[in-house]
Structure formats: structure tokens, C-alpha cells
Amino acid sequence: MSSQWSRASGYGFVAICNPGLYPPSGIDKITVMRQNVLQACIAERPGQGGDHLVFRWADFWAPRIASNLHAVSGMLALMDDEPGLPDDLLALFSAVLAAMRMNRENREKDAAAFFALVDGWLDLKVASQSFNNRQKIGLCRAFIDAGLEPPDGIRLNSDVAANDAYTATTQMPDIAELMRDVIPDNVTGYPAYMILREAIGAMPRPVAVLLVTQLIARGVPKLVSTGRYFLLDPVGEMRTAAAQGFAELAQAGGVDAGGLSDLIQLRKWIPDPNTKTILDRGIKESLRREPSGGSAPRSWTLHRLVSSLPDGTGSQSILASVSYGGQKCIAALLLKTGHGIKDAYAIPCSSASDQRRILAEIEVSMPMHTVPVDYLPAALAAALGEGLAGNLPPAPGFLDVAEMLGLRGIAPSNISASVTDIADPDAQLTGLSAVKRGQLIGRSNSWLRDHEISSSWFVSDAEFSSALEEVRTERQATQVVWAHLETKRGFWSSLFARSAAILRHDGGDAWLVFATVAHGMDTGRALKKIPIFEMIVAMTLDVAEQDRYGLRPDGEHSLDEREADDDIGSEIAPETKGELERLLHKTPLSPDLIDGYLTAVIVAPRFVTPADWLPPLFAGIEFPGENKVQRVLDIIMMRYGVIQDGLFDGDIGSCLRTRAAHRFSEWLVGFALASTISAAWPKRGLSKDDQKILKLIKDGGSDDHIQSTLKPLLPGWLATMAARAVDG
Numbered sequence: 001m002s003s004q005w006s007r008a009s010g011y012g013f014v015a016i017c018n019p020g021l022y023p024p025s026g027i028d029k030i031t032v033m034r035q036n037v038l039q040a041c042i043a044e045r046p047g048q049g050g051d052h053l054v055f056r057w058a059d060f061w062a063p064r065i066a067s068n069l070h071a072v073s074g075m076l077a078l079m080d081d082e083p084g085l086p087d088d089l090l091a092l093f094s095a096v097l098a099a100m101r102m103n104r105e106n107r108e109k110d111a112a113a114f115f116a117l118v119d120g121w122l123d124l125k126v127a128s129q130s131f132n133n134r135q136k137i138g139l140c141r142a143f144i145d146a147g148l149e150p151p152d153g154i155r156l157n158s159d160v161a162a163n164d165a166y167t168a169t170t171q172m173p174d175i176a177e178l179m180r181d182v183i184p185d186n187v188t189g190y191p192a193y194m195i196l197r198e199a200i201g202a203m204p205r206p207v208a209v210l211l212v213t214q215l216i217a218r219g220v221p222k223l224v225s226t227g228r229y230f231l232l233d234p235v236g237e238m239r240t241a242a243a244q245g246f247a248e249l250a251q252a253g254g255v256d257a258g259g260l261s262d263l264i265q266l267r268k269w270i271p272d273p274n275t276k277t278i279l280d281r282g283i284k285e286s287l288r289r290e291p292s293g294g295s296a297p298r299s300w301t302l303h304r305l306v307s308s309l310p311d312g313t314g315s316q317s318i319l320a321s322v323s324y325g326g327q328k329c330i331a332a333l334l335l336k337t338g339h340g341i342k343d344a345y346a347i348p349c350s351s352a353s354d355q356r357r358i359l360a361e362i363e364v365s366m367p368m369h370t371v372p373v374d375y376l377p378a379a380l381a382a383a384l385g386e387g388l389a390g391n392l393p394p395a396p397g398f399l400d401v402a403e404m405l406g407l408r409g410i411a412p413s414n415i416s417a418s419v420t421d422i423a424d425p426d427a428q429l430t431g432l433s434a435v436k437r438g439q440l441i442g443r444s445n446s447w448l449r450d451h452e453i454s455s456s457w458f459v460s461d462a463e464f465s466s467a468l469e470e471v472r473t474e475r476q477a478t479q480v481v482w483a484h485l486e487t488k489r490g491f492w493s494s495l496f497a498r499s500a501a502i503l504r505h506d507g508g509d510a511w512l513v514f515a516t517v518a519h520g521m522d523t524g525r526a527l528k529k530i531p532i533f534e535m536i537v538a539m540t541l542d543v544a545e546q547d548r549y550g551l552r553p554d555g556e557h558s559l560d561e562r563e564a565d566d567d568i569g570s571e572i573a574p575e576t577k578g579e580l581e582r583l584l585h586k587t588p589l590s591p592d593l594i595d596g597y598l599t600a601v602i603v604a605p606r607f608v609t610p611a612d613w614l615p616p617l618f619a620g621i622e623f624p625g626e627n628k629v630q631r632v633l634d635i636i637m638m639r640y641g642v643i644q645d646g647l648f649d650g651d652i653g654s655c656l657r658t659r660a661a662h663r664f665s666e667w668l669v670g671f672a673l674a675s676t677i678s679a680a681w682p683k684r685g686l687s688k689d690d691q692k693i694l695k696l697i698k699d700g701g702s703d704d705h706i707q708s709t710l711k712p713l714l715p716g717w718l719a720t721m722a723a724r725a726v727d728g
Contacts (some may be wrong), residue, residue, distance in 0.1 A: 001313075009184070010399075012422060017406060019307040020263035020723055035232070036070075036071070036074070037061075037064050037065055037068050037070075037071040038070075038071045038075060038078070040061075040342045040458070041057075041061040041064070041065065041092070042078070042113055044057060044061075044314040045057065045088065046088065050660050054087070054088045054091050055091060055095075057088070057092075057311070057583060058088070058091040058092045058094070059095055059323035059478045060094045060399075061092065061095075061101045062092065062098065063098040065096050065099070066099035066103060066114065066429070067090075067099075067103070067108075069114065069117060072096065072114055072117055073117060074387070075092065075093065075096060076117070076118070076121045078088075079093065080682055083130070084137070085135050085138050085139070085217045089136050089140050090139070090141070090143075090217035091264075091334075091480050093139075093142050094141075094142035094143070094145045094146045095120070095146070097142060097143060097146035097148055098145070098146040100114045100115060100118075100575070101147055101213040101715055102147055103147060103215075104311045104437070105313075105336075105339065106460075106461065107461040107463065108460060108461060108462060108465075109460070109461070109462045109465035110462070111462065114153035118637050119151065122139075122151055122153055122154060123153065124408050126153035126154065126580035128233070128419065130485075131154060133156055133709060134223075135250060136155065136156055136202055137202045138152045139158070140154055140155060140198075141198050141201060144197060144198050144201040145198070145269075146311075147234070148156050149234075149235055150202065152205065154202075154206075155202050155203060155204050155205070155206065156202050157204055160520065171702075174347045175244070177471075179196070179215065179216040179220070179222075179223055181257045182195060182196060182199050183189050183195050183196060183222070183226070183491045184614050185659045187516040188222065188225065188226075189225070189226075189229075189399075190229060190345065190346070190397045190399065190400045190654060191223070192225075192394060193226050193229035193396055194224060194225045196215075197233075200212070201285070204445055205237065208238075209237050209238070209240075209241040210241070211226070212230050212238055212241040212242055212245060213241045213244045213245040213248070214245065215227060215245070215251055216230075216242060216245025216246055217244075217245045217246075217248035217249050217252070217365065218256040218332075219249055219252065220290070224249065224254070224259065227242055227245055227246070227533065228242075228262055228263075228266060228399060229244035229396040229397075229399055230245075230396075231243065231246075231263075231266045231270060231275075231279070232266070232269060232270070232393045232394060232396040232398065233393075233396060234392075234393070234396075234398065236272055236275070239270060239272065239275045240272070240275045240278060243270075243276075243279040243282070244278055245277045246263060246279060246282040247278050247279065247281045247285070248282075249281035249282065250281070250283070250285040250286045251282070251285055251399070253289055253291075255285075255286040255289075255291055256283065256291050256292065256293040256294035257291045257292050257294045257687055258293065258294020258295045259286075259291075259295060259308035260283065260286045260291055260294075263282065263283050263295070264283060265408060265409060266279075266399070267279055267280070267283065268410070268411045268412065269384060269394055269398075270386070270393055270394055271388045271390075271391045271393055271689070272391065273388070291314070297403050297408050298324050298325070298403060298405070299406070300322045300323065300324045300341065300403065300404045300405075300406065301322065301323050301324070302320055302372070302373060302376070302405065303322065303323065303402075304320065304321040304323070304359070304373070304404070305318070305320045305321075305322075305370065305373060305375070306318070306319050306320075306321075306359075306363070306369060306371065306373050307319075307365055307368060307369055307371050307375070307377070307502050308367065308368055308369070308453060309367075309453045309498075309502060309503075310335075310337070310453070310495045310498050310499060311450060311453050311456040312455075312456035312457045312458055312459075313336065313509035314336055314337025314338065314491065314494075314495060315334060315335070315336045315337075315342070316334070316335045316336070316502075317332070317333070317334055317366060317368075318333040318335065318376075318379075318499065319331070319332050319333075319359060319362060319368065320404065320701065321359055321403060322405070322584035323352075323355075324404075327348075328348075328349040328350075328351065328352060328354070329347060329348055329349060329355075329404065330346070330347040330355060330358055330362075331344075331347075331382075331400075331404045331405060332344065332345055332346070332347060332348060332401070332403045333398075333401060334395075335383045336382075336387070337386070337394060337491060337494065337495070338390060339386075339387060339390065339391070339670070340383045340384055340385075340386045340387015340388065341383050341384060341387060341393060341394035341395055341398050342393040342395060343395045343401075344394065344396075344397035344398040344400070344401040345395075345397040345400075345401070346397070346401060348402055348406065350589045354651075357413070360716075367451070367452045367508055369503060369505070370506070370528075371502055371568070372411075372429050372505055373406075375390060375501070375505065376405060376407060377407065378413070378422075378501075378502065379498075379711060380402075380407060380410055381410055381411065381412055382413050382579070384410065384411070384412035384413070385412035385414060387412075388412050392695075400421060402660035406429060410725065417612075419493045419494060419497040419518045419519065419521075419522040420497075420515075420518070420522060421514035422494075422497040422498065422500070422501055422518075423496070423497035423498075423500035423501060423514065423519065424500070424515045424519065425489045428512065428515075429507070429512075429516060429519055432516075437516050437519075439517040440513050440517075441513070441517055441520055441525070441529070441531070442514060442531060443513045444513055444530060444532035445531035445532065445535070445578075446529045446532075447513075447532050448535050448578065448581060448582060449581060449590075450510070450533075451499075452585070452586065454532075454535070455484070455537065455539070455585055456541040457464060457495075457532075457535075457536050458537070458540040458542075458543050459481065459484055459485065459488070459540045460538060460540070460543055463484070464480070464481075464484045464540075465544075467480045467483075468480055468492065468544055472598050474541065477544065478539060478541065479541050480535060481534055481537045481541065482527065482533075483538060485527055485533060485536065485537070486527060487625030488528065489527070492517075492521060493517075493518045493522050496514045496515075496517050496518040496521070497514070497515070497518040499511075499514045499585065500514035500518060502514035505698055517530055521696050528543050533579050534577055535626050538569075538576050538577060538578050538579060538582070540707065541576070542579070542582070543608070552685065572638065573634075574638075575635045575639075580594070580632070580635050580639075582626050583632050583635070583684060584632070586624075587621050588621065589617075589621065590666045592663040592667045593661070593665075593666045593667065593669050593670035593673075594617070594636060594639065594670055595639060595643070595667055595670065595672065596666065596667035596668060596669065596670030596671035596672075596673075596674070597613075597617055597670035597674045598636070598639055598640050598643050598654065598669040598670075599643055599653070599674075599718065600670070600672075600673075600675050601613045601640075601674050601677075602643050602644050602647055602652075602722070603647065603652065603678075603682060603718055603720075603722045603724075604638070604674070604675075604680035604681050605680070605681060605682065605685035605686065605721075606679060606680050606681070606682060607680075607722065608677060608679050608680040608687065610637075612663055612677065612680070613674065613680065613717070614633075614678055616673065616674075616676070616677060621715065627652070633702070641672055647722045652715075652718050652719060652722045653715040653718035654715050656714050656715060657709060657711055657715065661704065661707065664711065665700070665707060668697050668698075668710070671697050672694075672697050672698040675694055675697070675698070676716055679696075682721050690721075693710075693714075693717050695711070696709065696713075697714075698708065698711055
């Protein structure tokens with residue numbers, strides 16, 4: 001699965017709460033891959049459908065377009081062809097910008113080239129004065145919604161903006177009256193900030209900065225409250241403007257006790273010293289005046305708290321069901337390595353049942369783990385500290401979410417906390433022997449099966465991609481992956497430590513495996529002695545191949561053969577370690593089940609073709625990802641050949657004696673499934689002893705006692721059945 005498909009997190013709340021609408025039923029995944037991405041997108045354009053359909057459509061196609069320069073260029077050409085910039089096209093443009101931003105944050109290959117393409121298009125349109133004010137406002141809103149600052153060229157009156165003297169002497173309108181027209185009376189808090197942020201996004205920067213200062217300094221209560229969020233704005237100029245507004249408000253005696261408490265707390269979350277210095281003036285002045293009044297933080301009730309494990313970009317989602325009186329919400333947080341608290345917002349719910357439904361639907365699309373309330377303070381304090389170290393404040397919505405979680409007073413922690421402190425705060429690892437630690441580390445080979453999020457644990461950043469372009473063979477590529485992973489040791493050890501901290505509350509010792517791996521990495525254990533990294537290397541190479549690096553084991557580079565006739569074909573690449581298990585992820589199948597199934601087909605009394613035995617194996621199964629089915633079929637046929645070779649060599653079933661219990665159980669399930677194919681296993685072709693063995697096989701998948709009975713019997717019986725099959 002390519003990085004854009006498995007990692008893109010651009011889906012909005014509408015997408016989460018309306019499952020089943022996408023992928024479009026009329027376009028299967030193979031078609032999407034083969035035809036022009038933009039053409040496929042436009043073919044599914046909802047037109048005048050409801051907003052939820054438009055957002056769903058845009059969010060589905062945006063990551064695919066954002067990873068294809070030709071598709072982005074085509075989208076811009078479409079915007080040229082439709083100069084009115086209808087809402088659905090602007091929604092797609094904004095979603096693509098958001099996906100491009102995420103690719104840039106994740107340091108994906110060519111991320112800068114995509115922005116250069118968009119910037120060049122905008123520069124050309126601005127130079128030719130192609131945009132009217134309505135179009136500029138729409139484009140600016142698209143940038144703001146994507147988490148990006150609009151370029152100066154598409155803001156209103158950019159020629160006036162260059163004249164700071166003009167801006168400084170401009171008579172500001174009545175702020176309260178102006179804002180009444182912008183922010184509905186019933187909208188407050190973070191939603192009001194977002195409305196205001198979009199409204200000023202199209203203004204010249206100096207005007208927008210002055211407006212933020214003035215809307216706070218004028219002392220209108222609703223605007224003062226909204227102004228607090230600007231202290232956490234992602235743009236430094238806006239944070240400084242807000243601090244200046246509060247300093248002026250304090251000088252006029254307009255900061256009450258509740259507001260002062262907020263300012264003291266928000267100061268801890270601001271990264272830039274200059275903004276803090278300005279805000280300190282307001283805090284000191286307010287303290288001198290000993291204010292009173294103002295609103296106190298509300299005491300919300302937390303009903304349920306869940307968290308995902310971090311994905312391959314270090315992103316972790318936290319969701320909380322909360323209520324205050326009759327008001328019910330789901331508080332959502334996104335923590336991301338290197339970015340701190342990347343996003344924070346509240347999803348309003350109409351009732352408790354609606355709240356449970358929404359959370360359940362989210363959990364279907366994203367595996368979550370229940371965590372206790374005391375998990376949050378350390379996790380959020382660490383994220384705050386990491387963000388501030390990178391000169392990044394928490395997302396503005398954190399002001400609301402922190403209150404909902406009862407953490408308004410939280411302060412950033414020192415980011416130098418060791419991996420072991422995070423993963424194993426009770427020091428349970430210290431009592432384990434080296435042998436026991438090694439055994440725990442060995443269990444990391446099951447993570448791909450046990451934790452769905454692990455399918456995103458691969459490397460695809462620009463630095464790695466550049467190194468990969470220099471190689472010619474799969475062996476060289478493998479060496480590049482191992483070398484690159486070594487440079488990211490700190491990232492991966494932190495990811496596994498955070499996972500351990502989450503799983504500690506799940507019951508069992510799964511967390512201890514993560515903690516031991518994190519500790520091993522932190523203390524210098526060779527990556528090749530940690531099984532999960534074999535999987536990470538293999539997944540990384542799979543992604544590279546699918547992203548058309550085209551590495552072949554024979555030393556040839558498939559980039560040289562892209563134009564080859566599809567009918568010519570090519571030698572099927574050998575199965576790599578763990579590949580089939582990864583391909584079968586999210587299906588009820590497993591490699592051992594398939595081996596058992598194939599063995600039953602091969603030793604069956606009657607020969608049947610793949611057309612007879614493949615449909616029962618795949619019945620009702622949909623493979624996730626792009627065009628995985630063919631590779632699964634290739635591997636199955638290769639395994640079929642290997643088992644058949646064993647039949648002719650008289651060595652079929654000998655490995656069953658040493659197969660682990662859970663794998664043997666899967667093998668039995670597969671064999672039992674194939675034995676139901678009447679064309680292959682007619683009852684009249686079986687002796688009574690054969691029928692007894694088959695019954696044991698069918699019952700043995702869920703009975704440990706039967707399994708222990710079968711293990712010594714099966715190799716001999718299989719050899720007998722194989723001999724009959726060979727003799728015809």
C-alpha cells in the first residue's frame with residue numbers, strides 16, 4: 001500500500017460519520033490505479049449533492065491527486081476551465097492542499113515540487129489579474145481550511161497592504177458591529193475563532209494583524225474570549241497581535257480575573273519569547289489591578305477515553321466522550337512526533353446515543369484502545385513540550401479540549417524523558433533476564449497480525465527516496481532501508497515506547513513486548529535482531545515497488561521497462577519474508593490456513609483446477625489496498641508449486657510436527673475448508689479411516705487435545721494420500 005493511501009489522515013468528521021460512501025462503487029481500485037487519477041475523480045464528482053457528499057468525495061480523492069504531479073496540474077487546469085470556482089471544486093482544491101501539507105510535514109518525496117506547481121499557477125493568475133475578489137476570498141478560505149496561510153498575491157487589496165503607513169492611519173470600523181455580521185450569535189469558542197480566522201484570511205497581512213489586536217483591545221466580551229485562541233494561532237504574527245491586544249486591554253483595566261487566569265495558563269503554551277514578553281506586560285498590569293469577576297472553567301464529566309497506537313508518521317489520535325449538563329461532545333486530539341498537539345477539536349453530539357454511535361463508527365475505521373484518565377497528563381505534557389521545542393504551539397482548539405478533559409492547568413514537560421521512563425515507568429524490565437527480554441523481543445514478529453496500525457510502519461521520506469533512486473538491485477535497496485532505519489532509531493524507539501504506554505492498560509503483557517523492544521533499541525540492540533524491523537524493511541520495499549521504483553531481484557530496474565507490452569509479462573518475483581501475512585492483513589485468511597488449504601487440494605482423491613478451488617477460498621473476502629489480489633494469487637500459486645514438489649519428493653507434511661500450536665490450528669482450518677469441495681473430496685473415494693482423520697481435522701481447529709493427537713498421525717496419512725494422488 002502506498003504511503004499516500006495508508007497514511008493520509010485528511011478525512012474530516014463528515015467522512016468518519018458517513019461510512020460506506022467511498023470508495024466509489026462504480027470504480028474499483030485497479031481501475032483507479034490504471035486510469036488518469038483526475039479523470040476518475042471527476043467521473044465521480046457529486047455536482048450539486050449535499051455538503052457531506054462533496055466533502056466525502058474531496059477527502060477520498062485528495063491524497064491520490066496530491067501524490068501525482070500530473071493530477072495536480074490537471075486540477076489546476078480544471079480550475080482554469082471553471083473560473084467561477086464552484087464550491088465543490090474549491091473543496092477539492094482545499095483537500096488536495098491539506099494532503100500536500102501532510103506530505104510535506106512527513107517529508108515525502110517531491111513534496112516541495114507540488115507546492116511549487118501551485119505557487120507558479122497562482123503567480124501566473126495574479127500577474128494576469130485573473131481573480132476577482134470573490135474568487136480570492138474562496139481561494140484564501142481553501143488555504144485556511146487546509147491549515148495553510150494564503151499567499152499574499154491572492155489576498156484582497158495586496159497593493160494597499162504594501163503601504164504600512166496607510167494601514168496604520170486607516171480608521172478601523174466598529175469592531176462589534178462588524179463581527180456581529182461575521183460570527184452568528186449562537187457560535188462561541190473555537191468555532192467562532194475558525195469563522196473569524198477564515199474571514200480575515202483574505203485580508204492584507206498588516207490589516208489582519210491590526211484587526212486581531214483591535215478586536216481584543218476594544219473589550220467586547222465575545223471577541224475578547226475569541227481572541228484567546230489567536231494566542232495559539234499557527235502564525236507567529238497572529239500570536240503577537242493577540243498578545244498586543246491583551247496588553248492594551250489590560251492597560252485599560254479590561255481583563256477580569258477569569259481572563260487573567262486564562263492568560264497565565266496560555267503563556268505556558270506559547271513558544272515565541274517576543275510574544276511572551278508582550279503578554280507579560282498585560283499579565284503584570286492585570287495582577288497589579290487585582291481584578292475580579294469573569295467565568296470559571298466548566299467541570300465536564302469524562303465517560304470514556306480511547307487512543308490509537310502511533311502510525312508510521314508518529315501520529316496518534318485520542319478521543320474522549322464528555323458531557324456538561326445536557327451538552328455532549330467527543331473531544332478529539334491528534335498528537336504527532338515533531339509537531340506536539342497537532343490538532344484538537346470537539347465534535348458536538350445531539351444525545352448520549354449519538355455520542356456512542358459516532359465513537360463506535362470512528363473505532364470501526366481506526367482501532368482504538370481504552371486508556372484511563374491518568375494516562376493523559378503525561379502524554380499531553382510531553383506533546384506540549386515537544387511542540388514548543390519545535391517552536392510550535394498546541395492547536396488553538398486545545399483551549400477547549402483541555403477544559404473538557406479537566407487539564408486547563410497542564411504545563412509542558414521536559415522532552416528529555418527517556419524511552420524507558422515512558423514505556424516502563426514502574427521499572428518492570430529491570431527484573432527480567434536477558435533471555436526473557438530476548439523472548440519478548442522475538443514476539444514483535446506478531447505485531448503485523450495483532451495491530452492493524454502496523455501496516456503504516458514503513459519509510460517513504462524524501463531522504464530515503466533519494467538514496468533509493470541510486471540503487472539497481474533489491475539487495476542494494478534492502479541495505480539502504482536498513483541504513484536509513486538506523487538513522488531513525490530514536491523515532492522508532494519513541495513510537496514503540498508510546499505504544500507501550502497505551503497498551504499498559506489493555507490487560508495482558510502486549511505492552512511489555514513494546515517496552516522491551518523500545519528499551520533494546522535505546523540501549524543499542526542491532527535492528528536486525530528485532531523481528532519487527534524485518535517486516536518494516538519488507539513493507540518499505542513493497543511501497544517503493546508500488547511507487548514505481550521497480551526494484552527486481554535479478555538486478556534489472558523496472559523503470560527501464562515501464563512501456564513494455566502487458567502481454568509480454570515478467571517473471572514473478574519470489575515471495576519475501578512476511579509478505580503474504582501483510583497482504584492478508586484485514587482478511588480472515590493467514591499463510592498457514594492457505595498452506596493447509598493447498599495441501600488438501602493437492603492430496604485430494606480427485607484433481608481439481610484453480611477455477612474449482614480458488615472461489616471457495618476467496619468467498620466474500622475483499623482485499624484492502626491497491627491491486628493486491630494478483631500478488632496474493634501469484635504467491636498462492638508459488639506455494640502450490642512448493643507443496644506439490646513435496647508431494648512428488650515424498651516429503652509432504654513433515655514440517656507439521658514442529659509447527660507452533662496456533663499455526664497448526666490455522667493449517668487445520670484451511671485443510672478442513674478445502675475438504676468441503678465435493679469435486680475434490682467425494683465421500684465415496686474415502687475409506688472409513690480417511691473419513692475419521694478428516695473429522696479429526698475439522699474438529700481439531702478449535703481443540704488442543706485433538707491437535708496433539710493429529711500431529712504425529714498426519715504426516716503418514718498425508719504421505720498415503722499423496723501416493724494415491726500421484727498414482728492417479
